[in-house]
Amino acid sequence: MTQERAIIGIPMGDPAGIGPEITMKSLAKAEIYDVCKPLVIGDAAVLKKAIEIVGANLTINEVTTPAEGKYELGTVDVINLNNININELQYGEVSAQCGQGAFEYIKKSVELAMAGDVQAIATTPINKESLKAAKVPYIGHTEMLEDLAGSEDPLTMFEVRGMRIFFLTRHLSLKDAIDAMTKERVRDYLVRCDKALQRLGVERRHFAVAGLNPHSGENGLFGWEEVKEIKPGIELAVAEGIDAVGPVPADSVFFQALNGKYDAVLSLYHDQGHIAAKMTDFHRTISITNGLPFLRTSVDHGTAFDIAGKNIAESVSMEECIKVAAQYAPNFTKNSL
Incomplete structure (x- = not known):
């Protein structure tokens, strides 16, 4: 039918x-x-x-x-x-x-x-x-x-060639965006992103959270945001049943998602996810508002x-x-x- x-x-x-x-x-x-x-x-x-x-x-x-x-x-x-x-x-x-x-x-x-x-x-x-x-x-x-x-x-989500990208922050300066990267916000967004994909009919919802600093901070060597806020936020979401991993270094996570390793990536700030999507295919990058x-x-x-x-x-x-x-x-x- x-x-x-x-x-x-x-x-x-x-x-x-x-x-x-x-x-x-x-x-x-x-x-x-x-x-x-x-x-x-x-x-x-x-x-x-x-x-x-x-x-x-x-x-x-x-x-x-x-x-x-x-x-x-x-x-x-x-x-x-x-x-x-x-x-x-x-x-x-x-x-x-x-x-x-x-x-x-x-x-x-x-x-x-x-x-x-x-x-x-x-x-x-x-x-x-x-x-x-x-x-x-x-x-x-x-x-x-x-x-x-x-x-x-x-929630803003980009989709391009099967890769999905959500955004923890949007129109903020990079400094203000980093200040907004709290464990509570990371947990909240992962829960909401999971519900958004569920509503779109996506059955497999394996998330990766992008890292902020080079190599996701190397356990504090290049910054403490991953250790103090981002990873604890992911752990809170996982405790609520969300299938999420990370933080995964931002120089590889989008490539991995494009090739099917992850069903969606939570980008931490505006340009991090925008650059990844638009370099993949500028004309076919579509924004979905959840x-x-x-x-x-x-x-x-x-x-x-x-x-x-x-x-x-x-x-x-x-x-x-x-x-x-x-x-x-x-x-x-x-x-x-």
Whole structure:
């Protein structure tokens, strides 16, 4: 029996960036419709212009609810918020109308996800400066989704070529991130990461925690963080039934995970895991936000203002983003509390 395709909500991102282009390029591919029912939340006029720019053979089908969508190759189903003055749109420019528009697409997508009308959200890039110009009080997607969904401290997970990376800290200076590496936080994150993978339907969940210092500190020779905080935090999690080891030196742990030794790695700070994922495959590194009431995947690149509107942007990352959402959506929905 063929499984019903999940409806994936796609907020089109900042209209002045590459979001509309990569979305239209993605939805010109048959393999997207093979695995899901994509629904764009955006501005129809901006999307029509994007179709012209990329030269795709697509038509816009405006709908008011997801149930009205055709979900057929060649037709892009769109909930049109009609909130952009197309005559004032300048590609690659910071703009209050684009910042406000991007926020409204996300807000509508969250409303649809919370109501169960879409089974996941696959987000496109937004611009922090445009959000600020619009006086939108969030610095990025994660903070926005956290507040709109009423969640606390959602977990970021990267997936690339089967390697999964969680992050103990995100947007902190390295000094502040090290201060946050307490045994209590390590234990808490490992427990939450295990629950996140369980909700995604991952049965084998063997974690490795990356080391902070060279050679994981060599028992205090190059630093005491591993001895005093990181290893004790892992031991606390193991005592609660979590399958975790470490700290494993960061110069080898990601390679080992990529080759199947570990099912996920807990990266201690932002760049540690970002560099490993993006060096593996920049375009196929997909961000999954766990800890929300709904599944959210995202491309892990920005609005690329320098190439917006020029039909230069690659859509590989967006395609992968939608496919990963479609892959995990059935289990996420089934395992929802």
